[in-house]
Amino acid sequence: MIRYIGKRIAQTVIVMLLVSFITFLLVSVMPKDPVYSLFGSDVTPDEYEVLYKRLGLDQPILVRYGKWLADILRGDLGTSYAYRMPVGEVVGKKIGVTMYMSIVSTLISFPLGMLFGVITAVKRGKWQDNVFTFLANIMGSIPGFVIAIVVLWVFCVQLKWLPSSGFAFPWEDFGTHIRTIIMPMFCLVLGGVAGVTRQTRSSMLEAIRQDYVRTARSKGLKENYIINKHVLRNGLVPIITLIGGRLAMMIGGSVFIENVFSIPGMGALMVNSVNKVDVPVIQVCVLLTAGCISLSYLFTDFLYLAVDPRISLQ
Amino acid sequence: MTMKANDLVQAVDIRTSFPFDKNRRVQAVDGVSLELKRGEIVGLVGESGSGKSVTSMSILQLILPPGKVEGEVYVDGMQGNMLTYGPQSEEARSVRGGKIGMIFQEPMTSLNPIHKVGFQIQENILTHQKVSEEEAKNLAIDMMRKVGIANPEMRYNQYPAEFSGGMRQRIMIAMVLAAKPDVLIADEATTALDVTTQAQILELIQNLSKTENVSVIIVTHNLGLVARYADRIYVMYGGNIVESGDKYTMFASPQHPYTKGLLAAVPRLDDRKDRRLVPIEGLPPVAINLPPYCKFYERCKYREDRCKEGMCPLSDRGNQHFVRCVLSAEEVAAKEKSMADDAGSVPEKHIGEEPILKVENLKMYFPIYRGVMKRKVGEVHAVEDVSFVVHPGETLGVVGESGCGKSTLAKCIMRAITPVDGHIYFKGQDIARMKERELKPLRSKITMIFQDPFSSLNPRQTAESIVGEPLQINHLTSSRAEYDARINELFELVGLDPSFRTRVPREFSGGQRQRIGIARALACNPDVMICDEPVSALDVSIQAQIINLLEDLQSSLNLAYVFIAHDLSVVKHISDRILVMYLGRVVETAPAERLYDHPLHPYTKALLSAVPITDPKADENRERIKLSGEIPSVLNRPSGCPFSTRCPYATDRCRKEVPKLQDYGNGQQAACFLCEKER
Numbered sequence: 001m002i003r004y005i006g007k008r009i010a011q012t013v014i015v016m017l018l019v020s021f022i023t024f025l026l027v028s029v030m031p032k033d034p035v036y037s038l039f040g041s042d043v044t045p046d047e048y049e050v051l052y053k054r055l056g057l058d059q060p061i062l063v064r065y066g067k068w069l070a071d072i073l074r075g076d077l078g079t080s081y082a083y084r085m086p087v088g089e090v091v092g093k094k095i096g097v098t099m100y101m102s103i104v105s106t107l108i109s110f111p112l113g114m115l116f117g118v119i120t121a122v123k124r125g126k127w128q129d130n131v132f133t134f135l136a137n138i139m140g141s142i143p144g145f146v147i148a149i150v151v152l153w154v155f156c157v158q159l160k161w162l163p164s165s166g167f168a169f170p171w172e173d174f175g176t177h178i179r180t181i182i183m184p185m186f187c188l189v190l191g192g193v194a195g196v197t198r199q200t201r202s203s204m205l206e207a208i209r210q211d212y213v214r215t216a217r218s219k220g221l222k223e224n225y226i227i228n229k230h231v232l233r234n235g236l237v238p239i240i241t242l243i244g245g246r247l248a249m250m251i252g253g254s255v256f257i258e259n260v261f262s263i264p265g266m267g268a269l270m271v272n273s274v275n276k277v278d279v280p281v282i283q284v285c286v287l288l289t290a291g292c293i294s295l296s297y298l299f300t301d302f303l304y305l306a307v308d309p310r311i312s313l314q
Numbered sequence: 315m316t317m318k319a320n321d322l323v324q325a326v327d328i329r330t331s332f333p334f335d336k337n338r339r340v341q342a343v344d345g346v347s348l349e350l351k352r353g354e355i356v357g358l359v360g361e362s363g364s365g366k367s368v369t370s371m372s373i374l375q376l377i378l379p380p381g382k383v384e385g386e387v388y389v390d391g392m393q394g395n396m397l398t399y400g401p402q403s404e405e406a407r408s409v410r411g412g413k414i415g416m417i418f419q420e421p422m423t424s425l426n427p428i429h430k431v432g433f434q435i436q437e438n439i440l441t442h443q444k445v446s447e448e449e450a451k452n453l454a455i456d457m458m459r460k461v462g463i464a465n466p467e468m469r470y471n472q473y474p475a476e477f478s479g480g481m482r483q484r485i486m487i488a489m490v491l492a493a494k495p496d497v498l499i500a501d502e503a504t505t506a507l508d509v510t511t512q513a514q515i516l517e518l519i520q521n522l523s524k525t526e527n528v529s530v531i532i533v534t535h536n537l538g539l540v541a542r543y544a545d546r547i548y549v550m551y552g553g554n555i556v557e558s559g560d561k562y563t564m565f566a567s568p569q570h571p572y573t574k575g576l577l578a579a580v581p582r583l584d585d586r587k588d589r590r591l592v593p594i595e596g597l598p599p600v601a602i603n604l605p606p607y608c609k610f611y612e613r614c615k616y617r618e619d620r621c622k623e624g625m626c627p628l629s630d631r632g633n634q635h636f637v638r639c640v641l642s643a644e645e646v647a648a649k650e651k652s653m654a655d656d657a658g659s660v661p662e663k664h665i666g667e668e669p670i671l672k673v674e675n676l677k678m679y680f681p682i683y684r685g686v687m688k689r690k691v692g693e694v695h696a697v698e699d700v701s702f703v704v705h706p707g708e709t710l711g712v713v714g715e716s717g718c719g720k721s722t723l724a725k726c727i728m729r730a731i732t733p734v735d736g737h738i739y740f741k742g743q744d745i746a747r748m749k750e751r752e753l754k755p756l757r758s759k760i761t762m763i764f765q766d767p768f769s770s771l772n773p774r775q776t777a778e779s780i781v782g783e784p785l786q787i788n789h790l791t792s793s794r795a796e797y798d799a800r801i802n803e804l805f806e807l808v809g810l811d812p813s814f815r816t817r818v819p820r821e822f823s824g825g826q827r828q829r830i831g832i833a834r835a836l837a838c839n840p841d842v843m844i845c846d847e848p849v850s851a852l853d854v855s856i857q858a859q860i861i862n863l864l865e866d867l868q869s870s871l872n873l874a875y876v877f878i879a880h881d882l883s884v885v886k887h888i889s890d891r892i893l894v895m896y897l898g899r900v901v902e903t904a905p906a907e908r909l910y911d912h913p914l915h916p917y918t919k920a921l922l923s924a925v926p927i928t929d930p931k932a933d934e935n936r937e938r939i940k941l942s943g944e945i946p947s948v949l950n951r952p953s954g955c956p957f958s959t960r961c962p963y964a965t966d967r968c969r970k971e972v973p974k975l976q977d978y979g980n981g982q983q984a985a986c987f988l989c990e991k992e993r
Contacts, residue, residue, distance in 0.1 A: 211423040217376055218418075219438045219489070220411035223402055229437075230426050309473045310427055 001305070008301050012294045019290040020072075024065050027279050034279060037081035072287070078280035082273065087280045091269065095288055097167055098258070098266035102250035105185055106243065109192025114239060116193065117200020121208065121235070122227055132197060140194035145256040148187045152260060155183060165262035184261045188254070192246060200239055207235035237308055244300040248293040321390065322496050322529050323350040323373065323414065328385035330365070330372045339382075340601040342368045344553035344609075345625075346385075350497060355523060355530040357540030357561070360550035361853040363598055366533050369550070370499045374410050375401035389413055390496065412442035415490030419502035421482035425474040432470035435489045442493040457492040458485070460525075461518060480511040480944055487519065491526055498523070501533040508715035509880060510941050513924035516543050517940065535854065537580060538883070541565055542926035542933050549573050552599040552609030555628065559635035561930050569637040571646065572610045579858035581887035582927050587907055588660045590865075591887070593858035597823050608640070616641055616649045661869035665890065666706035669739075670874045671727070671760075671842050676700045676736035676746070678722050682949070694948050696722040697733070698898040702891075706841065707868060709875040711889030711906065713882055713921070717948050719898040720878045724844050727876065728762055729753060740842070758788050758838035765847035767827035771819040777830050778815035781805070784837040804833040809863060825856035832863065836871075844876045849884060861888060882925045886910055891981070894918050897948060897956035900975060904982035914984040917957045955986070963988050 035043060035051050043051065056064055071078065077087035116136065120129040139147075156164040162183055168176040207213070208231050216230045255267030262268075266285060273281040304311050330343040343365040350356055360366040372383045375397065387396040389409050399405040415438075418424045425434060435454040439445060445453065451470070458466035461484040474482055483503060490498055500519060504512040516532075520543055523530050532544055540547050540561065547564055549557045549572065557570040568574045578592040596613040605611060607622045614621070621640050628636040631643065639646075678697040681690045697719040704710045712720045726733045729745060738746040740756060748756075761784075764770035771780055781804050782797060784790075791797040802812040808829040819827055828848060835843055845864070849857040865888065867873060879885045885892060885906075892909050894902045894917065902915040913919045920939040927933050943960045952958050958968040965987070973985045 211418060211420050212426040214376065215418065215424045215486075216426070218374060218410055218416040219493075220407035220409070220441055221437070222407065229429070233428055234426070308428060310475050 004305070004311075005302070008298060012298050015294050016287075016291060019294075020069060020287055021065060023283055023286045023290075024068060025061070027283050028061060028064070030277055030279060034081070037277065037279070038079065038084075068283075072284075077284050080278055080281050082276045082278040082281070087284050090281055091266075091284050091288065094264055094266050094269045095285075096169075097264060098251060098254055099292065100169065101181075101184065101188065101254055101257075101263070101265065102247055105188035105192055105250060106247050108185070109189045110196055110239075110243060110246075112189070113193040113196020114200050114236065116197040117239075118204055118227075118232065118235075120197065120201045121204030124205065129201075133201065136194040136197040136201075138194075139190050140198060143256075144187050144191050145260055147190060148184070148257055148260040151183050151187060167261075167263045167265075180261075180263075184257050184263060187257055187260075188250065192250070195246070196239065196242060199242055200235070203238040204231060204235035206238075207231045210234065233307060237304070240300050240303045240307065243303070244293070244297040247296040248289075251289055251292055320352050321349050321388075322352050323390070324386075324388040325349070325369075325373050326386040326388075328369060328372050328383065328387070330368050330377055330381060330383045332381045334602050338602060341604060342553055342601055343372060344604070346550070346553070346555055348548055348555065348558075350529050350531060352390075352496070352529055353523075353527065354546060355520065355532065355544045357544030357547040358531055358533045358550065359535065359537060359540050359547060361535055361598055361855060363552075363601060364550040365553040365601075366550050367501050370416065370501055370531060370533050374414055374416060374499070375406050376410070376416075377401075408442065411438055411490075411493055411495070413495055414497040414499060415493065415495040416499040416501060417483065417486040417490055417503045419505055421479045421486065421506060424486060425482055427474055430471055430473055431477070431485045432472075435470075435485070435492050438489050438493045454488070454492055457488040460522065461485075461488045461491075462514075463488070478944055480507055480515060483507065483515050484518070487515075487522070491522060491528065494526075495528060497529050497531065499531045499533065502535070503532075504539070505534070505536070508945065509882065509924045510715060510920060511944065512539075514941065519543075537576060537854070537928045538926035538933075541928050541930045549576075552604055553601065554609055554625075554638060555636075556610065556638045557636065558628070560633065563633055563635050565928060565930055567643075569631055569635070569643050569646070570610075570639050571614045571616050571641075574646075575613075575615075576854060577928055579855050580928060581858075581861070581883045582929070583883050583886055583910060583922065583925055584927055584929075584932060585887060589887075590660050591858035591861055593862060594855035597825075598853055598855065608638070615653065616646050660865050663707050663869055663890070664872060665708045666872070668705070669703045670706045670741060671704040671876070672737075672739040673703075673727070674701050674737040674739070676723070676726060676738065677734045678719070678726055678731065679734045692949075695898050695951065696948060697726065700736075700893075700895075700898075700900050702893055702900070702903065704842065704874045704876060706874050707872045708891070709868065709877050709889045711885035711892040712876060712878045712895060713880065713885050713892060714895035715880060715921075715945055717897065717945055718895040719948075720895055721846060722898075723895075724762065724846050724876065724878055727842075727844060728760060729757075758784060758790075759840050760842045760844065761835035761838065761840040762844045762846065763828070763831050763835050763848045766851050767824050767831055768819075768851070770831060771827055773819050776816050776818055777805075777810075777822070780819075780830055781833045781837055784834060788838055790838060800837075804837055807836060807867070808833045809859075823856075824852050825859055828852065828860050829863070832860075832867070836867070839871075840873065842874045842876065844878070846878045847880070848877075850879060850881060857884070864888065882921060883927075894921065897946065897951055899956050899972075900983075900985065901957060902982075902984040902986075903975070904984075905980070908980055908982055912982070914978060914982065914989045915957075915986045916961050916963055916988065918984075 034055060034057065035048055039051055052058060056067060080087050080090045083090050116132050120132045123129045152164060155162045162179055166180045168180060170177040213226060213230055216226045254265055255271060258265040258267040270285045273285065326347050328343050328346045329341065331339040331341045334340045346369050358366045358369065371377055373387050375383065377383050383397060385397060389396055391413065392405060392409060396406060396409060425431065432454055435457065436450045439450040439453050455466045455470055458469065463469055463481065463484055477485060504515050507515065516539065519530060522528065532540060534540060544561055547558065547561050548555050549570065551572050557564065557573045568577055575594040579594055581591060594613055599609055607624055608626065611617050611621050626638055626640045628638045631637050676697055677699060679693040679695050682692045682694060683689065684691045700723060702710060712723065714720050725731045727738060733746050736746060737744045740760065745753060745756060778801055782801050785797060785800060791800055801815060805812040810826060810829050822830065849860050852860060868875060877885060877888055889906045892904060892906050893900055894915065896917050902918045909918065910922065913922055916939065920941045923936060923938040941960050946952060946959055952969065954969040954971050955973050958964040961968065967987055973987050975983045975985045976990055977983050
């Protein structure tokens with residue numbers, strides 16, 4: 001058990017190192033000269049030589065990677081080309097926004113989706129199943145930004161109930177927070193709920209027709225009890241896998257939603273940085289995203305451990 | 315309608331159907347009535363699709379919608395017809411588990427993997443008995459001890475994954491009996507288990523039925539099991555009961571043509587060597603489109619036009635022996651005589667002098683790796699020092715239970731894997747470590763038939779390309795016409811209509827698929843055919859067809875077979891010599907007859923006595939050696955004789971030293987210190 005946890009943490013560290021190396025490598029071959037990017041295009045050839053050396057660009061790539069990594073571990077994330085300020089300050093608040101959106105929407109969409117999934121599976125073939133499954137299929141197949149635009153048009157343009165843009169954390173200004181977050185959160189959650197509902201339904205149906213459920217029935221247990229004790233936990237094991245993937249998708253997928261509602265999050269930052277070839281920012285963004293995703297996978301693996309005794313037995 | 319005195323369960327005219335398509339329903343059970351008396355063990359026998367499992371599940375109302383159950387079920391101590399209460403009613407639930415408990419075929423999947431076994435036993439007690447949780451736990455532990463689980467206090471808190479198949483089935487029995495039911499239904503409960511474990515579990519059920527005062531319904535396809543363990547038998551076919559009665563009467567004089575057919579189709583341990591099996595012609599019934607008259611009509615040898623006039627009732631032939639047949643016993647007997655279709659003897663064999671396959675001191679080990687660096691930490695000794703000889707036209711049977719190395723042995727001979735040590739001489743050439751290039755021309759001469767006719771054929775290939783593939787790979791035919799002729803020839807050889815060439819596997823029945831598998835193996839004119847459990851996935855009536863086909867092919871093509879199976883009756887029927895394996899070692903080898911008449915090794919004796927024969931009288935007179943314990947894991951083999959942990963006669967010497975095979979005359983060899991001493 002402890003060995004398993006240790007092993008998984010070690011694996012995560014290795015993955016993070018690999019990701020950091022590959023992103024460093026990829027970004028360093030991008031067609032943008034760091035010297036001109038940082039100091040402007042009016043640098044003279046002599047100054048260029050000096051600056052080139054000062055940035056350490058004359059050294060082999062492995063050495064530069066080592067330096068960069070050491071700097072990052074020390075907390076120095078480098079200087080943004082575009083903003084001419086430390087990357088930490090540029091990224092800091094924005095990753096907070098995106099993480100907040102992703103985690104909250106995951107926290108809302110999973111319980112809801114699981115609830116609908118269980119209802120549709122237990123009431124298979126009845127009207128509840130038909131209605132929820134139909135809705136889930138429709139909502140699951142419309143892209144998030146389409147819903148976003150429709151919602152924006154109805155509540156902002158036509159009804160003028162909600163502001164079209166902006167973001168505030170709840171601890172800063174609760175009223176603004178609620179008003180700005182309703183629409184983007186709705187769009188993020190809708191897709192999530194639809195996906196989780198469909199997954200839960202199919203894995204519950206899979207669990208319901210297992211032999212041990214027949215055994216439970218043959219013991220004369222009540223149907224509700226059978227669903228709670230024997231089907232639910234088994235049916236939810238595959239859903240755990242989804243949490244990690246979903247969280248990762250939310251972080252990546254928030255680009256559209258953030259753009260539509262002009263939320264100052266990571267999505268918008270990443271797109272801008274790529275356009276401007278803001279190398280240090282891109283590197284940190286990729287690293288942070290990879291970190292979040294690795295951590296969420298680590299988290300789901302530990303959840304497995306808690307739910308399925310077979311894993312700790314192996 | 316009231317129940318007869320001392321009846322525990324009475325089912326009247328059960329009809330269970332499932333929707334097939336929009337307008338039609340499949341009638342899986344078509345008017346079955348049965349009764350169970352207190353203290354009785356009843357056998358419900360039938361092949362797959364006969365409706366035996368559906369019948370037992372209908373009685374418990376375990377059939378889920380859209381399945382539909384009609385009829386009447388009366389249970390002792392309950393008021394009125396149970397089916398009128400509905401499956402979720404308080405009454406139905408108190409019968410399920412409380413009055414009638416059920417254990418199922420798959421011990422590996424029938425327990426919930428995420429709950430402790432103790433919880434799953436306790437759950438049943440708490441549902442049906444008014445006891446505290448503490449008492450329920452004590453009752454559960456008590457029952458675990460009764461079903462033979464050592465250290466039940468500790469094992470109470472373990473998960474199903476920590477138990478072997480046999481042990482899980484014991485847990486299931488404990489779970490069912492802990493709620494003090496009157497009836498236990500065992501639905502193919504031992505089919506997935508090894509022969510000796512199967513005997514242990516059934517003996518346990520038999521004993522517990524007496525000590526716990528429980529009546530038992532054994533649902534099975536195995537006639538031998540009911541002959542040994544049941545008191546009364548119901549035979550089912552196509553959703554009907556076709557014959558029922560006391561086991562002695564029924565096995566002594568089976569009356570329904572189907573029962574007669576089944577008994578003639580299964581090989582028996584005490585058969586004479588040259589008895590030819592009599593298969594039941596045709597295919598098992600498909601539950602859709604069953605005729606409104608006798609379901610067996612299509613396959614019946616004695617059918618007459620009056621059989622089609624309607625469903626005939628079960629009639630009493632005296633002595634509580636009921637038969638559903640228009641023809642009387644005398645009429646059938648007369649017809650039997652006039653047909654004189656005695657299947658006769660097995661075709662004569664011509665066993666060659668020069669061995670075609672000679673295996674010497676074969677060893678196969680698999681490494682075990684651990685850790686991140688995949689360090690080698692040990693070896694699994696799957697096959698340990700095996701030697702044997704096979705002559706052209708001869709069949710060598712290899713028997714043993716799971717983990718005995720019989721399949722690994724087959725893979726070594728096929729050279730799917732390269733043995734660690736030893737020799738495999740094929741026509742005098744050692745192929746054990748031959749390079750792939752030299753081996754290539756020999757590969758087509760040793761072929762294989764596999765166990766599962768459903769998964770061993772590519773579902774997207776046509777029958778023709780499955781059978782023809784070996785011809786193309788080995789460039790055995792030079793023209794399209796020659797290829798076509800050969801395919802037709804192969805199809806006819808295995809008894810398939812050549813016009814079926816373009817069909818895909820799912821359009822064939824199980825028996826026909828196995829015929830395709832045999833045709834594929836025959837395509838290159840092999841000298842040796844390795845048959846790995848070729849009939850164990852088939853119904854008994856089909857099994858006989860395939861065994862007969864193999865015997866015919868052997869005599870006409872002079873093939874040598876290595877026939878691997880766990881079913882001793884089948885192996886004994888088809889083999890000339892038998893090799894008994896246990897944990898990778900040969901413990902005994904002898905001519906088939908000799909092995910049955912004079913087994914030497916205690917394991918062989920136990921294996922033979924674990925297999926019942928379909929004659930209750932004769933079966934009772936046989937010497938029985940009962941084994942305790944389970945087959946040890948190959949990872950953890952005993953240091954001395956592999957069998958020493960379960961052998962009733964084991965001495966200190968057996969636990970330290972591995973006995974060698976010794977010759978005992980008449981071609982018999984055994985590896986046992988006990989036999990050495992007696993000599």
